[in-house]
Amino acid sequence: xxHLLSIADLSREEAISVLDTAMHMAKASDTPMKKLPTLRGRxxxxxxxxxxxxxxxxxxxxxxxxxxxxxxFSAKGSSVSKGESLxxxxxxxxAMGADAVIIRHGASGAPARLAxxxxxxxxxINAGDGTHEHPSQxxxxxxxxxxxxxxxxxDLQGIRIAIVGDVLHSRVARSxxxxxxxxxxxxxxxxxxxxxxxxxxxxPVSVAYDFDAVxxxxxxxxxxxxxxxxxxxxxxxxxxxxSRYFGLNSARLKxxxxxxxxxxxxxxxxxxxITAESADSARSVIIEQVTNGVSVRMAILYxxxxxxxxxxxxx
Amino acid sequence: MSSVLPxxxxxxxxxxxxxxxxxxNNGSQSITLLGIPTRGAHLARRLAALIETIEGQPVQVGxxxxxxxxxxxxxxxxxxxxxxxxxxxxxxNRTVVLVDDVLFSGRTIRxxxxxxxxxxxxxxxQLAVLIDRGHRELPIRADFVGKNIPTAIAQSVKxxxxxxxxxxxxxxxSEEGK
Numbered sequence: 001x002x003h004l005l006s007i008a009d010l011s012r013e014e015a016i017s018v019l020d021t022a023m024h025m026a027k028a029s030d031t032p033m034k035k036l037p038t039l040r041g042r043x044x045x046x047x048x049x050x051x052x053x054x055x056x057x058x059x060x061x062x063x064x065x066x067x068x069x070x071x072x073f074s075a076k077g078s079s080v081s082k083g084e085s086l087x088x089x090x091x092x093x094x095a096m097g098a099d100a101v102i103i104r105h106g107a108s109g110a111p112a113r114l115a116x117x118x119x120x121x122x123x124x125i126n127a128g129d130g131t132h133e134h135p136s137q138x139x140x141x142x143x144x145x146x147x148x149x150x151x152x153x154x155d156l157q158g159i160r161i162a163i164v165g166d167v168l169h170s171r172v173a174r175s176x177x178x179x180x181x182x183x184x185x186x187x188x189x190x191x192x193x194x195x196x197x198x199x200x201x202x203x204p205v206s207v208a209y210d211f212d213a214v215x216x217x218x219x220x221x222x223x224x225x226x227x228x229x230x231x232x233x234x235x236x237x238x239x240x241x242x243s244r245y246f247g248l249n250s251a252r253l254k255x256x257x258x259x260x261x262x263x264x265x266x267x268x269x270x271x272x273x274i275t276a277e278s279a280d281s282a283r284s285v286i287i288e289q290v291t292n293g294v295s296v297r298m299a300i301l302y303x304x305x306x307x308x309x310x311x312x313x314x315x
Numbered sequence: 316m317s318s319v320l321p322x323x324x325x326x327x328x329x330x331x332x333x334x335x336x337x338x339x340n341n342g343s344q345s346i347t348l349l350g351i352p353t354r355g356a357h358l359a360r361r362l363a364a365l366i367e368t369i370e371g372q373p374v375q376v377g378x379x380x381x382x383x384x385x386x387x388x389x390x391x392x393x394x395x396x397x398x399x400x401x402x403x404x405x406x407x408n409r410t411v412v413l414v415d416d417v418l419f420s421g422r423t424i425r426x427x428x429x430x431x432x433x434x435x436x437x438x439x440x441q442l443a444v445l446i447d448r449g450h451r452e453l454p455i456r457a458d459f460v461g462k463n464i465p466t467a468i469a470q471s472v473k474x475x476x477x478x479x480x481x482x483x484x485x486x487x488x489s490e491e492g493k
Contacts, residue, residue, distance in 0.1 A: 001393075017395060024396035028383065033433035038383045066383075302383075307393030 002309045003115045003124040004300055006133045007178040015179060016154050019143050021299035022292070029065060029295060038306055039068035045098045047089070048127070049075040049105045054266050054290060055127050055136070059102050062297035068305070071098070086110060087119055094120035100305055101125070108132035108171075123304045131169050131230070137265050138175035140296040141222065142183060144289050148261050149219055157184035162214050164190040165224035165246055165273050168197050169231070172265045173224055177205055188214055192246065194235045211246055215255040222263040223248050223274050239272055248278045261285050316473070320462055320485035325445070328461035329358070332443050333365035335459050339441070340410055343367075347375040347409045347437075351427055352397035355415035357478040358445060362414060375402040375409070379434075381426035401434060411437040412459075416474040418444040421455035446485055448472050 001014055010018075028036060044063045048056050056072070063070045073093075080089060086105075093101055100123040103111045108130030115124040128134040142156065149159050161180055167173045167189050180187050187205040189196065200207060208214050215221070226242065236242045243249070248262065256262075262274075262284045270276050279286060320328065340346050343366050350359025356378040363376035380397040388394070413427050424442060431437060443459035448466045466472060466487065475484040 021396050024380070024398065027399065031434055036383045036433075037429065038388065302396075303393050306388045307391055308389055309393060311392035 001303060003111075003126075004135055004304060005112050005115055005124065005126045007135045007138055007175045007182070008133075010135075010179075010182075012155070012182050015139070015142070015182060018139055018296065018299050018303060019146060020154070021302060022139075022143050022296040025298040025302070026292070026295040029298070034065055035067060036065060037067050038302060039063070039066040042068040042099045042305055043097055044068045044070050044100045044102065044301070044305075045093050045096075046070060046072045046074075046127075047093070047101050047103045047105075048073065049080060049103070049110075050128070052104055052127070054293065055104065055134075058290065058293040059125075059127060059136075059297050059301075061294050062301055065294070066298055066301055068099075068301070071096075086113065087117070090114055090117075090119035094122070098122050100301070102127050104128045106130055123309075125300060125304065128171055130171065131174075132171055133175045133178075134171040134265075135175050135179075136293070136297055136300055137172050138179040139300070140289060140293040141172075141176055141263060141265070142179050143296050144263065144285055144292050145180075145185070145220055145261075146183075147292070148285065149259065155183040156180060159185045159220065160188070160218045161185050161220040161222060162188045162190050162208075162211075162218040163222045163224065164211060164248070166195045166226045166235075167191045167200070167224065168195045168235070169227040170224045176222065177203055181205065188218065190214055190246065192236055192242075211252065212255070215252055216257065218256070219260050220263060221248060221256065221260065222265075223268075225265065225267060226269055226273050228269075243272055243275075247273050247275065249275045250277045250281075253278050253281055253283065256283065263289060266290070316486040316488055318484050319464055319487050320446070322483035325461070325483045325485065328445065329361055330365055332459045332461060333362050333369060336362070336412055336441075336443065337366060337369055339458070343370040343372065343374050345410045345438070346412055347377070347402060347404065347406055348412050348414055349377050349379045349401075349406075349427075349431075350414040351423060352378055352380055353479060354474050354476055355413075356397075357476050358416060358443075359414035362412075362443065375404050377402040379413070379427055379430055381423055381430050384426035384429040385422065386426070387422060399430075405435055406431060406437045407435040408438045410439040410441065412441045412443055414443045416445050416476075417472050418442070418447045418455075418457050418460075419450055419472075421451045421453035424455050425453055445474055446472055 102125045104127040111126035181204045348359045350356035363374040377400045380399045441458040444457045445461040447460045471488045473486045
């Protein structure tokens with residue numbers, strides 16, 4: 001594993017090793033001295049061509065806890081806004097000696113382009129590309145689910161998960177479907193037909209249009225943000241109707257079975273896909289997802305940067 | 316491969332180390348045994364059990380993973396992390412006895428000392444190893460040694476324990492290595 005571009009590139013074993021490593025990282029971060037010397041002298045660039053709070057800060061915190069140097073680079077306020085190409089940006093980063101680039105980009109495939117070309121030699125980590133994938137988010141979601149419902153198992157065998165809302169524009173949903181099913185979970189997508197992607201019938205998931213019908217039979221409800229900024233046409237009549245049919249409210253919360261948990265990748269549109277009571281309820285693990293995000297990203301950075309990835313593990 | 320420390324000899328060596336640890340530290344009150352995974356952790360638990368029978372009271376025992384503190388990570392394939400568990404009394408002002416299976420370059424122990432420093436400040440740190448095979452690359456020595464085995468640098472020394480390998484034995488490869 002040299003880059004982290006897509007969940008599709010990960011084997012089940014590699015995914016589990018990320019989750020296990022994250023578990024140890026969480027423990028190591030639980031001591032008075034949070035900083036580990038592991039990546040001292042490494043330079044990690046956060047290249048964010050799209051807005052982000054959580055992911056950027058989370059990767060930054062993870063890198064700093066492992067003692068790497070972090071350079072933050074956002075499109076706004078950089079030469080990218082003057083029209084500099086991805087290639088020129090990458091070559092600049094290479095010239096500065098970046099060991100890894102964490103990239104978020106509005107164009108699907110931008111991280112893969114960066115990894116495949118010879119513009120730079122460091123590791124590339126996809127922190128969300130267009131509507132393609134967001135692998136670190138899926139890994140932290142799987143980590144959170146395993147922690148709550150895994151009962152000590154290494155995978156998510158038999159856990160039933162509903163992913164609800166704007167699947168069409170969601171890279172989080174795509175990465176999660178790939179990862180959660182790879183780990184043995186049963187995934188149901190719940191969305192209005194207009195917000196489901198073309199070809200969803202070929203995905204290894206069930207599809208439901210009635211949120212209320214699936215509530216009682218799931219262990220995890222993962223709400224997705226309605227991505228208004230990506231919507232150039234009308235996908236549902238109005239916000240009130242969307243919340244009525246696909247929003248998580250207290251009435252729906254009550255129908256969940258006792259051990260079920262509520263997740264959201266953030267940022268939330270409170271009042272649209274999730275009500276404040278649901279987001280702040282005891283079932284909600286939304287804040288914990290953020291905490292786990294740092295541990296999972298420490299694990300990703302450790303596995304990609306600490307060792308020599310050109311040597312096969314176990315050799 | 317030839318056997319250099321069969322099971323009965325290993326049991327005697329561990330029993331001697333357990334007595335030496337108690338003797339050096341006036342009993343087991345102040346000591347905390349920390350094993351370095353994987354085999355050092357098993358050895359630490361065995362030593363703890365032996366010390367408990369000698370002293371008649373429970374001993375603080377845990378594990379400490381040194382992977383994140385190693386200076387040779389970049390030269391090898393990515394390594395899996397192992398658990399660290401510090402026993403209830405912590406390490407502050409305790410006498411920590413690090414336990415490992417083989418003492419070779421000394422780099423693991425250096426990493427363990429760094430890892431300890433991030434957890435607290437022990438009063439003393441001592442080192443117990445089952446095998447000292449020489450070839451130190453750092454100024455580190457063991458306080459308690461099961462057996463000194465002179466080796467060539469190309470040889471490999473393998474400690475086998477019932478917990479992980481089904482038998483207790485220490486094997487050493489022929490001069491040519493591999």
